[in-house]
Every structure is written in C-alpha cells, then in structure tokens.
Amino acid sequence: MTNEGLAEALEQLKQSYGDVTTATGGPGQTLIRIKEVGLPKGCAPGSTPVLLVVQDGQRPQLYVKGGITLPNGRVPRNYTANQVVGEEWWSFSYSFSWDENTHTLVQFVEASLRRFAKTE
Amino acid sequence: MRREQVEIRVPAHLTEPLRAGVASRRGRESVAFALASHAVSRDRILVLVRKIITLPDESYVRAPGHGAKWTGASMLTLLNEALAYDLGVVAFHAHPHAGPVALSGDDRDSASKLLPVFQNLIPARPHGSIVLGQNHAAGVMLLPDRVDYTEAVKARWLGKVITDTPDEAVGEAVNDPDDLFHSQALLTGTKGEAHLRRATVAVVGLSGGGSHVVQQLAHLGIGRIIGIDDDRVDKRSRSRLIGVSALDVLLRRRKTALMARLVRRINRRVTFTGVTEPIPRQRAIEALKEADIVVGCVDSYHARADIQDLASRYLIPYVDVGLLIQPLGEGQGVTIGGNVITSIPGQFCLWCFGFLSDEKLAAETGGRPRSYFHGTDRQAQVVSMNGVLASQAVNEVLQLLTGFAPVDETLAIKKFDGLEGTLASWVVNPRIDCSKCSATLGAGDIIWRQA
Numbered sequence: 064m065t066n067e068g069l070a071e072a073l074e075q076l077k078q079s080y081g082d083v084t085t086a087t088g089g090p091g092q093t094l095i096r097i098k099e100v101g102l103p104k105g106c107a108p109g110s111t112p113v114l115l116v117v118q119d120g121q122r123p124q125l126y127v128k129g130g131i132t133l134p135n136g137r138v139p140r141n142y143t144a145n146q147v148v149g150e151e152w153w154s155f156s157y158s159f160s161w162d163e164n165t166h167t168l169v170q171f172v173e174a175s176l177r178r179f180a181k182t183e
Numbered sequence: 184m185r186r187e188q189v190e191i192r193v194p195a196h197l198t199e200p201l202r203a204g205v206a207s208r209r210g211r212e213s214v215a216f217a218l219a220s221h222a223v224s225r226d227r228i229l230v231l232v233r234k235i236i237t238l239p240d241e242s243y244v245r246a247p248g249h250g251a252k253w254t255g256a257s258m259l260t261l262l263n264e265a266l267a268y269d270l271g272v273v274a275f276h277a278h279p280h281a282g283p284v285a286l287s288g289d290d291r292d293s294a295s296k297l298l299p300v301f302q303n304l305i306p307a308r309p310h311g312s313i314v315l316g317q318n319h320a321a322g323v324m325l326l327p328d329r330v331d332y333t334e335a336v337k338a339r340w341l342g343k344v345i346t347d348t349p350d351e352a353v354g355e356a357v358n359d360p361d362d363l364f365h366s367q368a369l370l371t372g373t374k375g376e377a378h379l380r381r382a383t384v385a386v387v388g389l390s391g392g393g394s395h396v397v398q399q400l401a402h403l404g405i406g407r408i409i410g411i412d413d414d415r416v417d418k419r420s421r422s423r424l425i426g427v428s429a430l431d432v433l434l435r436r437r438k439t440a441l442m443a444r445l446v447r448r449i450n451r452r453v454t455f456t457g458v459t460e461p462i463p464r465q466r467a468i469e470a471l472k473e474a475d476i477v478v479g480c481v482d483s484y485h486a487r488a489d490i491q492d493l494a495s496r497y498l499i500p501y502v503d504v505g506l507l508i509q510p511l512g513e514g515q516g517v518t519i520g521g522n523v524i525t526s527i528p529g530q531f532c533l534w535c536f537g538f539l540s541d542e543k544l545a546a547e548t549g550g551r552p553r554s555y556f557h558g559t560d561r562q563a564q565v566v567s568m569n570g571v572l573a574s575q576a577v578n579e580v581l582q583l584l585t586g587f588a589p590v591d592e593t594l595a596i597k598k599f600d601g602l603e604g605t606l607a608s609w610v611v612n613p614r615i616d617c618s619k620c621s622a623t624l625g626a627g628d629i630i631w632r633q634a
Contacts, residue, residue: 073634084631087268089622096631129464146463146489148629149222149496 064117064163069093072168079169088148091119100172103180105134113172114152122161123168125175126152135182188227189324191219191273191313191338192498194529194625197235198340204237205277205315212250212277214238216261218270220627221309221327222497224472228326228333230309231498231625233270236261249289251276262304269630271308272301273324277315283349284316286323298325298332307630313338320348341498341528344586345475352377363450364404375585376404382584385409385474387462387490389438391564392480392504394425395573397442401449403581409474410442411458411467423566463489471499476583478502478576484543491526491533495623498528502579504572508563508601519568519601523575525583531594532620535613568601575599575606 064072073095077083082098095115102109114126126147133139141156157178161171193201197217204215218234242257265272274297278284286294294312301310302325313322313336323332340346357364357376368376384405386393389412400408415435420427424438426445439457446455458470462481471477471493479490479501487503494501506521526532533539575597582588595608 077634083634085634086629086631090618092622094629095634144461144463146468146492148626149468149493150629151463151465151468 064119068163069117075167075169076172080172086148088116088118093117094148095168097172100176102131102176103134106179107132113176114147114150115168115172116147117168122163123171124154125172126154127176129153131179133179133182137182139179189230189309189311189326189333189336190227191217191230191232191311191320191336192528192625193217193232193338193340194498195342195527196529197232198342198529200235200237201232201275202315204235205275207277207279208240211243213243214251214253215275216258217273217275218261218265218268219273219308220270220625222472222627224497225469226473228309228324229472229497229627230271230273230311230324231627232273233268233625234264236264250287262301265301265305265308269305269307269632271305271310273309273311273313275313275315279315279317281317282319283321284314284319285321286312286314290314291323294323294332298323301325302327311336315348318348318350318353339498341500342530343527343582343590345500345583350374352381359404367403370587371581371585375587378584379404379581380406382475383407383409383473384580385411385471385477386480387411387467387471387477387486388480388482389424389442390414390420390480391423391566391569392506392573392576393478394423394427394438394442394445395570396478396480396504396576397455398425398445398449399574399577400580401446401453401455403577404450405453405580407454407456408442408446409456409458409470410439411460411462411470412438413459413461413464414438416441423564423569425566462486462493468493472497474499476500476502476580478504478580480504480573480576484539484547487533488539488544491539492619492623494526495528495532495620496626498625500528500583501526501533502576503533504576506564506568506572506599506601508565508568517563517602519599521568521572521599521601523572523579523597523599523606525579525596528624531611531613532617532624534619535617536611568599571601571606572599 080097080100084096086094088094097113099110100113111127116124139155145152145154157175159174201215205213216236217232220231222229238253238257242253244252246252298310307327309324309326311324320338322336323334326333338348352374355377364376382405384400386396389410415437416427416431418432426441439459443455443457446453458467460466477494477499503524509518594611596611597606598609599606
C-alpha cells in the first residue's frame with residue numbers, strides 16, 4: 064500500500080470508527096489500532112478493539128481482543144491468542160477474497176468481523 | 184527530583200560503540216547519543232538502546248571551561264531519525280575514573296536546556312543525560328509526561344555476563360544467616376552471591392525441563408523466580424515433573440502451585456511468583472518484563488518465537504532448552520538430541536542462525552503442543568535427560584549473573600547427544616541482516632499516535 068493509499072485508508076477508518084491510532088511495526092509494516100468496532104448482534108461483548116497489521120504487498124492481518132463469544136454462546140473456531148508487538152491479540156479464521164486495489168480497509172474489517180455472525 | 188528506578192539496557196553489539204563514542208579525543212570529552220525506546224514494567228522503567236550515534240570531530244566547538252560543546256546543527260540528523268522512529272535521545276559522556284561519578288554543574292545546566300527540547304519533539308519517549316565512569320553511571324532522565332527529572336539511573340551492559348553500573352551488589356552484605364551458600368560462594372564469590380540474591384529469573388513452562396530449572400534456581404538462592412504455566416499436573420507428570428506427588432495428580436493441582444511449594448521447601452527466602460496463564464497472554468507478557476533472564480522450557484517453535492520476540496523487544500537474555508527424541512525408522516533405533524541456547528540481545532537470536540524459521544513455524548499446527556516423537560501423538564520424555572539440559576540452562580544463568588567462567592568472543596550453543604552422553608559447544612554463525620533482530624531488538628513498548 065502506498066503512503067497516499069494508507070493515508071486515505073486511515074481517513075476512511077476514522078470516519079467509520081472514530082478513534083484510530085497508528086504505530087510503526089517492523090520494516091514496511093504499519094500497525095493500525097481501532098479503539099472500538101461493533102460486532103454482529105448477539106456477540107458478547109458487543110464490540111472489540113481491532114488491530115490491523117498492514118505490510119507492503121501482503122494481505123492485512125486483523126486481530127481482536129480475547130473473550131468474545133458468538134451469538135450461540137460458543138467461542139469461534141481457531142480463535143487463538145497471539146503476541147503482536149508485545150501485546151496479546153487474538154486471531155481467528157475467516158475466508159473472503161480481498162484486493163487492495165479495489166477494496167478498502169473498512170471493507171476488510173467489516174468482512175472479517177462478519178465471521179462472528181456465524182454460529183460455528 | 185524523583186527516585187524512580189530507571190534501567191538503561193545496552194545490547195551486546197552496542198556496548199563497544201558506546202564506550203568508544205564517549206572516549207575523550209583531542210583533549211576534550213566526547214558525546215555519544217543513544218536513540219532509545221522504553222518499556223514500563225511493574226518495578227522499573229526500561230530504557231532500551233537501539234542505536235548509537237557519534238558526532239564528527241568538526242561538530243565540536245572550542246569552549247574553555249566546558250567538557251564538550253557542539254553545534255546545534257550537528258544534531259539535526261539524529262533528531263530527524265529519533266522523530267521518524269519515535270525514539271528517545273540519551274546523551275552519554277564519560278568521566279573515566281574509578282569510583283562513583285556524577286553530572287557536573289555544567290552537565291546539569293546543559294541537560295536542563297537540551298532534554299525539554301527533546302521532550303517537546305518526541306514526548307512519548309524518555310530522554311536523558313548520562314555520565315559513565317569505569318564502573319559507575321549516573322545522570323538524569325526526563326520521562327514521558329513529566330516535568331521533573333529522575334536521578335535513580337542504572338546502566339545494564341548485556342554480554343556473556345550481565346554487568347550493571349553502578350553495581351548495587353558491590354559492598355552489599357549477602358543475606359545468608361544460615362550459611363547455606365558457603366560452598367557455592369567459593370565459586371561465585373561474595374559479589375556473585377549478591378547478584379544471585381538480587382536477580383529475577385522467569386521460567387516459561389514448568390514441566391519436565393522447567394521443574395528441574397526452578398528447583399535448581401531455588402537451591403542457588405535466586406532472589407525471585409517467576410514461573411509461567413497455565414497447566415495442571417496429570418498422571419504422566421509423575422514420570423518427569425520434579426516435586427510432584429500422587430495426591431497432586433489426584434487433585435489435579437496447578438504446576439505453578441507445585442513449584443511454589445517446591446521453592447518454599449528449599450528456601451523460604453526465595454520468592455516464587457506463579458503466573459497461571461501462558462505466553463502470549465497479557466499477564467504472562469507483563470510478568471516476563473520483570474525478569475532479568477528468561478529460561479524457556481517449551482515444546483513448540485511458536486512458543487519459542489513468542490519468547491524470543493519478547494526477550495529481544497525488552498533486551499532480556501533468553502536461555503532456551505529443548506530435547507528431541509526421534510525414531511530413525513523401524514528397528515533402527517533413535518537419535519536423542521537437545522540444545523541449550525543462550526540468546527543474548529545484540530549477539531544472536533534464535534532466528535539469526537535458523538533455529539527458528541517461517542517454514543518451521545508453518546509446519547506446526549497453529550502453536551498446538553508438538554510431540555517430540557515425529558509422526559506420533561506421544562511425547563518422548565525422560566527425566567534424566569531433561570535434567571542434563573536443565574542443569575546446563577541453570578549453569579548459563581549462573582554465568583550471566585556471576586561470570587564464574589572465563590569469557591571469550593566465540594558465539595556458541597550447547598548441543599546434547601543423549602546416546603553418547605555428551606554436551607558440546609557448537610559455534611554459531613549468525614546472519615548479520617536478521618530481519619527479526621532489526622525489527623524487534625530493543626523495540627520496547629509501542630507508541631501509538633492519533634491517525
């Protein structure tokens with residue numbers, strides 16, 4: 064993602080979610096932290112902080128905080144703790160196509176978190 | 184002036200550049216600037232040196248009555264770099280004599296002008312002015328969100344032996360009223376014993392290897408042991424977990440509880456802190472930040488990668504213990520190999536020489552426990568072999584804290600051959616462009632900026 068593309072993506076994330084912060088990770092890596100993003104109805108809690116790891120030429124990685132349960136009360140499959148830049152963040156499996164040239168980071172966040180609507 | 188403990192950690196590859204940078208030249212003092220991140224732990228603020236920058240000779244101006252004076256313009260490059268990477272600026276100079284050193288009035292005056300400027304530019308990181316003596320250091324730090332200066336500063340020089348300046352153990356009476364450590368002190372010396380008593384060692388994984396390590400650290404009289412494991416004992420623990428009983432298995436006690444009991448029975452003056460969450464849970468990460476040394480006794484590459492990342496990030500020496508019992512094929516016996524790898528920040532990490540790789544991590548199943556026996560679900564573990572490797576790991580801790588053995592420049596790891604019964608040094612040739620080291624070494628806590 065170019066610097067201009069990243070600046071535009073950050074502006075879109077701010078418009079959608081409000082409080083957005085960034086940090087530098089490794090070489091070519093930008094960390095984006097969204098303070099609160101709503102989860103599908105029935106999930107507990109109803110929202111979560113989100114971490115996006117954006118790396119040149121790679122699909123972004125999305126992490127949430129631990130302790131989220133699905134509308135059926137279960138824990139999502141493959142919901143695992145990770146250490147990212149010295150903090151605990153949780154990853155989960157999701158499947159959708161994403162193209163950085165046509166899709167936005169907001170769409171990426173929404174598509175990823177839609178996985179929590181599935182009761183499996 | 185605050186009395187908050189600040190510890191400046193200098194990774195092994197930067198100790199010589201820093202010492203050389205402050206050596207006097209052309210009859211005047213020289214200044215070396217450290218670009219540093221930081222981290223906040225429960226008991227201290229860690230200032231983590233990432234880069235040393237020295238000024239060229241033409242930057243200095245003649246200033247009779249001043250130790251060293253340089254042009255403001257000569258600092259532009261380093262300030263731009265500090266801004267770009269969100270790093271603090273610590274100015275070092277030397278008063279190269281034995282005994283305690285202190286900032287002069289001129290040094291303090293200079294610091295009171297420079298540090299607020301640095302803080303204004305990079306408010307989220309600490310900035311400081313430090314004077315180094317032969318075996319001492321002193322100075323002031325201006326911490327984030329503070330307007331007053333902190334004076335309780337210690338410099339930690341990482342290498343095959345951990346060296347603190349000032350060394351608080353010098354001249355300290357060792358607390359050994361029962362004369363428990365008389366024989367041990369014949370090797371480690373009074374200062375070494377004081378270092379052991381002051382140290383905090385974290386042990387990650389309290390099973391076959393880790394329980395041996397905890398037991399021996401308690402016997403050594405380590406001041407504080409942090410045991411990190413979320414697991415409980417089961418019937419298989421009885422073959423390998425030091426200190427376990429049949430009742431513990433029946434009650435499915437936590438491994439941390441067993442280790443707390445083991446340590447208490449050996450030496451009540453040793454503090455044991457149990458953390459019942461695994462790395463990478465936040466409580467475990469925070470506990471690790473309090474350690475002077477971490478010993479990893481885990482059985483997956485993913486867990487090792489997490490520990491290595493944290494050890495590099497907070498500049499903590501990491502001793503890794505691993506045993507592999509591998510069948511060669513039907514009727515062809517087994518190989519029994521193991522490693523004790525001491526990764527000193529700034530020398531090499533587990534990625535630098537291929538012990539960890541993306542391919543090895545990918546081959547694991549998402550960090551789930553990995554069998555030592557390839558191709559089977561059962562782990563092969565033998566208490567006596569775990570004990571050999573654990574004992575060597577504790578020797579490595581002893582060396583880091585007391586320097587009981589002569590130090591050479593060779594980078595090596597220890598390899599265990601369980602069939603031959605040998606433990607041999609193998610030279611390591613780390614790559615100099617390790618992307619993990621450049622990303623994480625001394626990275627500290629992340630600084631978030633509003634987008």
